[in-house]
């Protein structure tokens with residue numbers, strides 16, 4: 001599971017809130033400290049951590065409670081909303097118009113997981129009934145052609161590549177032509193690795209984009225980079241028209257929290273995350289669901305129910321009512337006994 005450790009620490013921070021007898025300012029401050037610690041351990045940028053915890057603290061303590069909502073429930077909701085807010089709030093799907101050729105071009109530095117992700121994406125949509133195809137436009141890295149070809153063949157996905165072609169732009173163009181003729185609806189174009197300093201490769205990326213006019217350019221970023229992923233996302237965004245981002249290698253990386261939050265801060269939507277080397281280790285990124293998983297519940301309603309179950313605070317009014325009613329019951333019982341004794345005396 002992605003970011004298990006962060007999830008475990010956030011979950012135990014909330015559990016402490018569930019179990020506490022009194023919810024006061026000291027408890028909220030303690031919760032905020034726990035959240036800070038958990039986020040920092042997951043490599044989330046310090047300023048972002050401060051912004052997140054400030055928002056939680058302020059809203060948890062200051063906001064007037066909506067009717068019928070306890071302070072405890074309110075705090076859980078605030079934590080949930082804040083994390084979702086910083087991760088992008090709404091899921092953004094890849095826009096694919098069925099029946100038409102949709103070109104999705106993957107870019108990113110070498111080793112970020114482009115080729116693997118290209119195959120995963122094609123497989124993901126193939127399983128959902130879309131005709132997909134894979135193009136290798138990487139004539140830079142030796143072995144790139146056979147790597148993608150093998151992945152494509154394993155999943156019966158149409159593939160196009162040409163080891164003899166030295167011009168990446170021509171390669172991409174020919175590939176797209178081939179896929180269009182075959183009626184492919186989602187054409188995934190894998191490109192060669194780029195480094196943000198390599199001006200030549202950046203130019204090539206722009207030239208390919210100009211030649212094939214992709215519906216979307218997707219930046220693939222290595223999640224193990226942690227916070228550094230943010231700088232990379234910004235550099236690519238400045239160089240070309242990045243529509244969305246896929247963060248890979250979130251399995252087993254302690255820095256995943258840093259990567260996700262830093263990338264989300266660049267305002268480019270994260271559409272998928274990569275969670276392993278296998279072909280099916282890809283999932284659409286839904287910030288709210290993701291937060292739910294981190295907090296240990298798939299939706300906010302489930303979590304609120306958990307809070308209600310754990311509620312051990314005694315409502316003062318209810319307690320007073322209970323005492324009053326028991327006193328009343330005791331008095332009525334006495335009168336009753338009294339009456340029955342008199343009745344007995346009279347009748348005998």
Ligand SMILES: Nc1nc2c(ncn2[C@@H]2O[C@H](COP(=O)(O)OP(=O)(O)O)[C@@H](O)[C@H]2O)c(=O)[nH]1
Nearest residue numbers: 110111112113114115116248249274275276277
């Ligand atoms: N654990 C893990 N490894 C991944 C993931 N995505 C890619 N990889 C691995 O990262 C390495 C580089 O991937 P590759 O697709 O060749 O990167 P490219 O140079 O950008 O095309 C390979 O060993 C992949 O198996 C992922 O989500 N999780």
Ligand SMILES: [Mg+2]
Nearest residue numbers: 114115138144
């Ligand atoms: Mg590659």
